[in-house]
Amino acid sequence: MTHKIAILGASGYTGAELIRLIATHPNMDIIALGANSKAGQSMAQVFPHLRHLDLPDLVKIEDIDFTKVDLCFCALPHKTSQEVISALPHDLRIVDLSADFRLRDPEAYETWYGNPHSAVEMQGEAVYGLTEFYREAIAKARLVAGTGCNAATGQYVLRPLIADGVIDLDDIILDLKCGVSGAGRSLKENLLHAELSEGYHAYALGGTHRHLGEFDQEFSAIAGREVKIQFTPHLIPANRGILATGYVKGDPDAVYASLQNAYADEPFIEVLPMGEAPSTRHIRGSNFCHIGVSRDRIEGRAIVVAALDNLTKGSSGQALQNANLMLGEDETVGLMLAPVFP
Amino acid sequence: MTHKIAILGASGYTGAELIRLIATHPNMDIIALGANSKAGQSMAQVFPHLRHLDLPDLVKIEDIDFTKVDLCFCALPHKTSQEVISALPHDLRIVDLSADFRLRDPEAYETWYGNPHSAVEMQGEAVYGLTEFYREAIAKARLVAGTGCNAATGQYVLRPLIADGVIDLDDIILDLKCGVSGAGRSLKENLLHAELSEGYHAYALGGTHRHLGEFDQEFSAIAGREVKIQFTPHLIPANRGILATGYVKGDPDAVYASLQNAYADEPFIEVLPMGEAPSTRHIRGSNFCHIGVSRDRIEGRAIVVAALDNLTKGSSGQALQNANLMLGEDETVGLMLAPVFP
Amino acid sequence: MTHKIAILGASGYTGAELIRLIATHPNMDIIALGANSKAGQSMAQVFPHLRHLDLPDLVKIEDIDFTKVDLCFCALPHKTSQEVISALPHDLRIVDLSADFRLRDPEAYETWYGNPHSAVEMQGEAVYGLTEFYREAIAKARLVAGTGCNAATGQYVLRPLIADGVIDLDDIILDLKCGVSGAGRSLKENLLHAELSEGYHAYALGGTHRHLGEFDQEFSAIAGREVKIQFTPHLIPANRGILATGYVKGDPDAVYASLQNAYADEPFIEVLPMGEAPSTRHIRGSNFCHIGVSRDRIEGRAIVVAALDNLTKGSSGQALQNANLMLGEDETVGLMLAPVFP
């Protein structure tokens, strides 16, 4: 059976990545592509790398007939997303890639995003989209909220360790390095090649990055107490990839066992042999996440490093994985593409 | 029916690219991976990006049982290839990715490669692997010689124009820009990141690049007279991609019509609308080739630009396309992956 | 004696490059920095890499007291430049880095830039700023028009050959590769890192690039007849650097002799030994231009390749070299910085 798919926000990078992945999916058919600012254009104009595909032209969202759609991916900007989604049919299955439904608490949302949520009732309905940890709820969900790409990486590092109680909850540091596509296709000076190439730097220092809202929500829920981590993202001169280096206090062997146990049956999470470190070059363009654990020379401390592709496992790949679950497909369909290296 | 595949030279970039592509092929099963220098290692050690695949460990070539192999890809270095291939069973289907069987004339081979050919009889047997132009012969061939990656790109630009007689044969210039993976995984100073990043330059100037042997052989055969083009490759700070800019004398409309006609039914060759120019970013990681034609302000001159991925359409993708033909598969199987952008 | 310097358009890349160079100039003192959109900011805010310098804050151009200025660099956008310059004191020495005064013929200006020139009388007054060929006129000039960065590179390749009559004037091709900083700090989608990294492409194909106006003007003047070349620029994933590959018909030895002779006494133009090719990595951040000549395998054809840094020799370095001449300084003062490699 072929599922009829709509993608809103098809002219951004996560929209394009969705189409790239769905192109090899045997049971999905894209029947509508919404992108208000570029409505009327063909995908070959907006994304020439997709010109070989037989795709519908971009249209305004209000011109899409959603009664024919089995599942809708929403890759719109934050805040726009909640407005659009609340106006869509309330029985339409939706995977949202924006930040709008990640935080369950309206107050937390307002704190991190600076504006009151305009669809509070849906906030409660939405299931958090970190597949490996919300699989069953996602399968039954109508609305799934894709996680932040940094938030996903950090959670792959830390969730099992918090759940298994093998690390000190008051001393967790996550130093993260991300490529530039995570910032999207927006026209900002700091995203220019001339600014970024050969340049790297920290940003959102001191606990101000919005993905901390997700960390706080999830880690505190797992631990059953408030957990606040330190988190510093860095922008790296590369297009794709997130590398998260976690510094934790706990027995390195217990840390390793916890991760190995948590991900033993996961199709996309690979725990490397003890002491090995992952590289973004080995997951680029794929839905895989590599995790490595190292023992520090100081007793009782471990370093956990995870690498994934922000556009795939961190965003559109995750979205497709969730959509598969929602539609009764095997969750790996269309996602077993090997990484592109070099 | 599943075809049993061996890959020799599996520890190089073209070997890895073959495995990446075959990983999504429904009817191919890799049963042997040969790599003498790294025999005994697992692919996860040699290429961690392939660690999720269930692959045999690397072995010495002499330890492979070729009686069980339906088709063998040979991704060995030039010169080694002819020695190894002449020692393989003579009824084994082989796609060679080296330069060893591209030139039909032993003398031309010696001129361009500096040593006499050690398997002259096979030189005659081999079919030149430019799929779009040798499709029928490839389907029946036992030994197919993969083309040079630059040679493929240049021929996509020029073959139809020469065949259709729409350009001046004595005034053809091909200015080519290629990424660094075309040089392979060899340890050379000029391939270091510190040397190449932010640096670009011409090399093999004045008609000394070996791929000219292929141009001379093929263009002269099409034209029925000697055709010698000018060809300058440039090394670009990027990993993948070839962009070939052809300067030809002829009516731009006739040039465009010739290319459009030649490639109208080709699954992987996309001729862009008149006046548009291709970019390597739009074919990266895929088997597609984009071609654009522009009219020069000087009457009777056209610029034809082609872009492809040297590791895919220029090498391993082409090899798989040919293998599909040799094995009776549809030639596009395993090759419809969309380009990875950004 | 210290010359008092003003820079208009100090918040762009060429403005920053001027300041970087002047910082080591013993006889220049920057007394005013104009940048209307960022007036009121300090240079440490606009360009943190210059924060160690003791520089005036940015001000509106109308707030600068030009009576105290010995020489004014104008690094404003095209069209703005002519408006601003015509309103400045008419005895003020000016080096303009925009395109506004490069073309002497108002009609040619309108053809290439699409609008009538608003300061036609100054167009006649301006001296074309290609130092090596207009040295004496520049020394006496009040208004010098900096050349296009591509235009400079191409002229270094071709001017001596045309002047010496050693090449066919009807068959000149210039295939040029440039880094992204030449496009300035403007917010355009194709200048984003995510679009450009790992991507390269031709643009302004077929003779539509505005720098052709300069080639036409200069080459025709040298030859005493109309000379039209073919010119294709390509955007390369690098920040700095122009590499121009010229295809000419003529005796390679005569070509080499012509260039060697022309540049024998030039402090910044280095003609490499016959057969060697320059690389942008070897001139980055410097005012040097490297030129190499190769003999093609086809008799009577040569390839000439030149490399320079678009922001230095192609723009701000040239501007400072000209300013030195106008102020009676040795033209190399402040410009002998060695290239930055790697």
Place this chain on the structure above:
Amino acid sequence: MTHKIAILGASGYTGAELIRLIATHPNMDIIALGANSKAGQSMAQVFPHLRHLDLPDLVKIEDIDFTKVDLCFCALPHKTSQEVISALPHDLRIVDLSADFRLRDPEAYETWYGNPHSAVEMQGEAVYGLTEFYREAIAKARLVAGTGCNAATGQYVLRPLIADGVIDLDDIILDLKCGVSGAGRSLKENLLHAELSEGYHAYALGGTHRHLGEFDQEFSAIAGREVKIQFTPHLIPANRGILATGYVKGDPDAVYASLQNAYADEPFIEVLPMGEAPSTRHIRGSNFCHIGVSRDRIEGRAIVVAALDNLTKGSSGQALQNANLMLGEDETVGLMLAPVFP
């Protein structure tokens, strides 16, 4: 007075960087360049970017007449350096850029470098070359040991904080990101452009990086007790630059005051306004180090980030700064070059 300079190991990146800097030094004259493997070649052959300079050809070290040399820079590989230096005249002023004389304790040296030191008596004589903290001793020294580039960056972050007692000594994490030129010009697979571009990863995890020997030695000496930090370096797809992110426990205001106070009069260390973060793009090619402090959302924790150019301030610039002191010059001579951006 002009100082006569020799450089041993002139064919590596730090050797080239020394020459680039000395080229603008008014009082230094390079009279000998030693490089055993490339003896007989000219610098134009080895480093074409230096071809405009009037430099002696490379010679074997034993062919240099050291009686004419005022100061010798030694940019040889580790271990070779101690052998060569112990054979040089014992009254020759030497700035060593290798790791051989950084550790004062022979046992510590053997632990970190895996072999006994062959010139133990000189180990004691050598002064540690972190200019800002050993200035007086360096001025009087005969042999100065240049610091590790990562070690320098980390010490700029941490020395004042340890000295002033404003941070917890048992909980210091340094997460460091470095460009590839720090690994030198050696032919290793992981330094290839095809491996590194678009790829980044941690290495020497868990406290195994040799620069920890320097941290241990220096921090323990300052604190008067053993101090062991956690240190994870990451390789970044860029040529130059080190960015060190330090996580410390202490009052952020006290941390900021300590750094501001320590570096208030330093010509090359710039402490940014509280809350601002440095970027490697703003120090590239220069001897400057930018330091930023941010307050974490968790009380009593601060993040300190430092950026410098590994080849300049981290190595050859530091060496020249020290040589200036040893020769009685102002320490900034030849080093005030502004960063190259973009």
